[in-house]
Amino acid sequence: MSNYHIKNLEEYYQVYRKSVRFPEVFWEEIAEEHFQWYKRWDKVLEWDFTKPEVKWFQGAKLNITENCLDRHLRIRGDKTAILFEPNNPDEPSQHITYKQLHARVNKMANVLKSEGIQKGDRVCIYLPMIPELAFAILACARIGAIHSVVFAGFSSTALATRINDCDCKLVITSDGSYRGSKTIDLKGIVDEALEKCPNVSSVLVVNRIDSKIEMKEGRDKWLQPLLDEAFDECTPEVMDAEDPLFILYTSGSTGKPKGMVHTTAGYMVYTAYTFKNIFQYREQDIYWCTADIGWITGHSYIVYGPLANGATSVMFEGVPSYPDFGRFWEIVDKHKVTQFYTAPTAIRALAKEGVEHIEKFDLSSLKVLGTVGEPINEEAWHWYDDNIGKKKSPIVDTWWQTETGGVMISPIPFATPTKPTYATLPFPGIQPALMDENGSEIHGNQVDGRLCIKFPWPSMARTIWGNHERYRDTYFSAFQNKYFTGDGALRDEVGYYRITGRVDDVIIVSGHNLGTAPIEDAINEHPAVAESAIVGYPHDIKGNALYGYVTLKETGEYRNQDNLRKEINQLITEMIGPIAKLDKIQFTAGLPKTRSGKIMRRILRKIASGETTNLGDTSTLLNPEVVQEIMDNVLK
Numbered sequence: 001m002s003n004y005h006i007k008n009l010e011e012y013y014q015v016y017r018k019s020v021r022f023p024e025v026f027w028e029e030i031a032e033e034h035f036q037w038y039k040r041w042d043k044v045l046e047w048d049f050t051k052p053e054v055k056w057f058q059g060a061k062l063n064i065t066e067n068c069l070d071r072h073l074r075i076r077g078d079k080t081a082i083l084f085e086p087n088n089p090d091e092p093s094q095h096i097t098y099k100q101l102h103a104r105v106n107k108m109a110n111v112l113k114s115e116g117i118q119k120g121d122r123v124c125i126y127l128p129m130i131p132e133l134a135f136a137i138l139a140c141a142r143i144g145a146i147h148s149v150v151f152a153g154f155s156s157t158a159l160a161t162r163i164n165d166c167d168c169k170l171v172i173t174s175d176g177s178y179r180g181s182k183t184i185d186l187k188g189i190v191d192e193a194l195e196k197c198p199n200v201s202s203v204l205v206v207n208r209i210d211s212k213i214e215m216k217e218g219r220d221k222w223l224q225p226l227l228d229e230a231f232d233e234c235t236p237e238v239m240d241a242e243d244p245l246f247i248l249y250t251s252g253s254t255g256k257p258k259g260m261v262h263t264t265a266g267y268m269v270y271t272a273y274t275f276k277n278i279f280q281y282r283e284q285d286i287y288w289c290t291a292d293i294g295w296i297t298g299h300s301y302i303v304y305g306p307l308a309n310g311a312t313s314v315m316f317e318g319v320p321s322y323p324d325f326g327r328f329w330e331i332v333d334k335h336k337v338t339q340f341y342t343a344p345t346a347i348r349a350l351a352k353e354g355v356e357h358i359e360k361f362d363l364s365s366l367k368v369l370g371t372v373g374e375p376i377n378e379e380a381w382h383w384y385d386d387n388i389g390k391k392k393s394p395i396v397d398t399w400w401q402t403e404t405g406g407v408m409i410s411p412i413p414f415a416t417p418t419k420p421t422y423a424t425l426p427f428p429g430i431q432p433a434l435m436d437e438n439g440s441e442i443h444g445n446q447v448d449g450r451l452c453i454k455f456p457w458p459s460m461a462r463t464i465w466g467n468h469e470r471y472r473d474t475y476f477s478a479f480q481n482k483y484f485t486g487d488g489a490l491r492d493e494v495g496y497y498r499i500t501g502r503v504d505d506v507i508i509v510s511g512h513n514l515g516t517a518p519i520e521d522a523i524n525e526h527p528a529v530a531e532s533a534i535v536g537y538p539h540d541i542k543g544n545a546l547y548g549y550v551t552l553k554e555t556g557e558y559r560n561q562d563n564l565r566k567e568i569n570q571l572i573t574e575m576i577g578p579i580a581k582l583d584k585i586q587f588t589a590g591l592p593k594t595r596s597g598k599i600m601r602r603i604l605r606k607i608a609s610g611e612t613t614n615l616g617d618t619s620t621l622l623n624p625e626v627v628q629e630i631m632d633n634v635l636k
């Protein structure tokens with residue numbers, strides 16, 4: 001039996017049991033059968049969660065681009081690898097075949113080399129969703145450089161922090177980007193960021209919007225002329241299994257973003273294996289994930305997972321609302337998309353616009369629908385099932401994280417019966433545990449607790465760049481010998497998991513992880529602000545929205561200061577990006593605190609969510625009087 005393609009529930013349980021009883025045999029078989037290695041591993045797994053240290057396929061030598069590109073050339077060289085759909089529907093789609101992708105990646109790899117980039121160097125990629133973004137990622141992997149993609153919605157300050165944190169030498173960007181009817185001056189943002197990044201010696205610029213931009217002499221170069229000159233063969237660098245492949249930043253509960261480090265072999269094996277099973281991928285399929293490659297979903301399930309399987313992966317530059325709310329469905333119809341993977345926030349936004357945007361299009365090609373990034377509410381789940389899947393396409397509600405590299409809990413279509421709002425069962429190889437607040441595992445079903453994973457899996461992040469101690473403290477110290485996800489979950493009577501949301505200071509807004517600390521740091525930069533606290537509250541489309549409580553240094557007439565609200569949001573936009581702007585800002589005389597000086601966010605969260613009576617235990621409050629004042633002036 002090949003355990004690569006699971007076809008029914010019985011087989012799932014069989015494979016799952018094997019993956020838990022004999023994890024090394026299980027992963028070794030998958031690694032052996034489905035990938036190309038220059039040298040086989042000496043040891044499948046070595047691990048110690050107390051350090052923490054995890055090594056998969058030690059001693060093996062490979063290059064991930066050989067697995068994503070070269071090996072497909074002979075059998076599917078003329079098959080479309082990347083199907084690029086531009087922002088403007090009148091601009092033609094691009095069908096980039098495996099042969100073409102191979103050549104472009106090789107050329108870009110040679111350009112990077114000629115810019116002095118070597119194995120182990122960090123390269124920052126700050127690009128919109130255009131094919132060059134995929135080429136750049138794979139070009140780095142080809143030569144063993146570590147890519148650090150920064151989502152092109154982040155501000156110059158956020159970009160500079162990320163460039164400096166991992167000391168990138170080179171930045172790949174574009175003159176600008178299209179976003180619906182607007183253009184964004186990406187190069188201007190990069191220029192501003194680089195004023196604070198002394199170690200960046202070169203910037204390669206893609207011409208996407210034909211805008212007039214400043215090119216800094218000696219630092220900036222247009223990419224295309226260099227590609228035109230470059231040779232289209234570049235021998236892949238021989239990489240160790242545990243060599244870093246990329247760094248991707250995620251928010252945390254302190255101000256500094258965490259550069260999650262993913263390594264080569266385990267990441268490749270796990271993303272390819274999950275891709276094939278979760279989407280029940282078949283050779284003729286046209287797979288589309290609407291995420292941005294600036295997030296982990298795009299890394300694993302637009303680029304590496306699909307390409308390792310020789311799939312056709314759609315890459316969409318635009319937004320779901322341009323030129324109108326039918327755009328997604330028009331693309332599904334146009335390219336006969338078979339698997340469609342998106343975020344609950346997009347589903348809710350589209351549901352609000354009504355079904356007339358769907359009815360114009362033929363969605364009968366769809367076989368599997370996916371969601372990711374945040375809990376999906378029941379209403380959105382049914383809307384998706386009824387209107388997009390027409391009740392015949394299973395919905396895979398996939399739970400995972402930047403840190404996990406690949407999907408951890410998800411139905412397998414046509415095998416696992418789905419249940420709205422449940423991510424259902426752990427993937428083969430994944431051993432979840434629910435923990436109580438005292439650190440004990442909660443056994444049995446119909447229970448809820450903090451979600452941990454008690455055994456390593458191949459695509460887990462290995463460290464935080466430059467700060468292994470923070471990696472240990474954040475993920476391996478709350479519960480002994482377990483990886484703590486930061487999420488709460490419940491397990492129902494048949495063992496299905498439902499993720500209930502974050503239990504830390506991270507708030508998921510429109511599927512984006514936002515740490516409260518970096519936002520508070522940005523607000524506190526304002527000269528008029530004394531202190532602030534951010535909480536999330538339920539929002540129909542975004543899932544959560546951000547509510548800020550801000551106290552000012554001058555307490556005079558403070559409540560209705562609309563200018564100040566604008567300035568605060570402007571500051572957040574400059575320091576993080578527009579995704580972190582607050583929906584509501586309430587100026588308060590004080591913030592509720594415990595006697596030890598900690599802000600009681602629990603109370604603030606309840607008030608922001610409209611709760612006024614049952615605030616829970618307030619006996620430890622130092623200043624109960626501020627609570628009443630806050631409740632009296634809460635913003636509806």
Ligand code: PRX
Nearest residue numbers: 372373374375397398399400401402499513
């Ligand atoms: O809280 C969980 C939520 O998103 C967090 C991870 O965010 P990020 O690292 O940005 O990665 C998102 C894409 C993989 C998780 O800790 N989350 C993700 N998927 C789900 C989810 N919550 C509920 N259901 C999901 N399917």
